[in-house]
Amino acid sequence: MHPVNSPADRLAAVGNQMIEIHLWLRAELARLQASLDAPSRDLRAHCLTFCAALGRHHTGEDGGAFRLLAEEIPELRPVIQNLITDHEVVAGILERVEALLGGDAGVPVAQVRAELGGLAALLESHFRYEEKRLVTALNALTGRPGTTEQLLGLTVPPHATGPG
Template identity: 60%
Template sequence: MHPSHPPSGRLTALGTQLIEIHHWLREELAQLRASLDSPGGGATLTRELRAHCVGFCAALDQHHTGEDGGVFHLLAEQAPELRPVLAELSADHLVVADLLRRVDALLAEAADGRSVRAELDGLAALLESHFTYEERKLVAALNRLTGDPVELLGVTPPPDGDPLERTETA
């Protein structure tokens, strides 16, 4: 069982889950970038590598869409002082979405791994700054909230051993 789902069935605080999601996304991106560094990875993209990339991009997009449509609205209502922070984070989400579209376009045109790696490097730098800022500014406020983590955060971290498995809303 994943650490955010203890035997009692009570969910870990949303702020803690946000950190877990970010940790998982960081790991997935690092694995994806490392795969592009492997022998042959820089020149061609295998079907598995493309699938991993598409899955990662979809999970990240789902997370940001969930935040914008879920938890950010709730936080804006319950902690109005966070509205400027939420606006900055939502603006970051638009930049990330643009980068994800560029990665998707590279995959669709069968670009080489080096081109994809360059976009992922930029994405990794942006995400590290974004995740760190978001965690620093929102975790305490999130830990005071209750609600469905999938609805509010877009995704939950997958159970160990199931990379890129996402929990979908019903």
């Protein structure tokens, strides 16, 4: 894993860090989907934590990395707009999931499973497109001020990148 807040390496390989965040989000979503097979009291908390992390990532990209790329590389603006549109669709799914989890009658597992399945399919396509179109450009933005969290909304938790 790359240094996250090192002054000498602030934006070095931020595209690679985005990939690491995407890998972590994919793994968390898969873990969340698997937990629907045996729902527990922790399901609601796990789901809300995942939704918040994904939302922070997309909001961070929109206001951080995407804004910077649009300024530095104007030809990427159509790509960035497509990604922002995806972020809006994802936000809608997250709102529906959170609403399903907020009811007093218990968690409607089948509905949550359907929403998360759609989310997983959309995110897989979104992440691939984003990585294909932006990683090289992001990695070229070395030496700019900012941290991974400011540009991508979050950093991969340290325990997520180790074995296990």
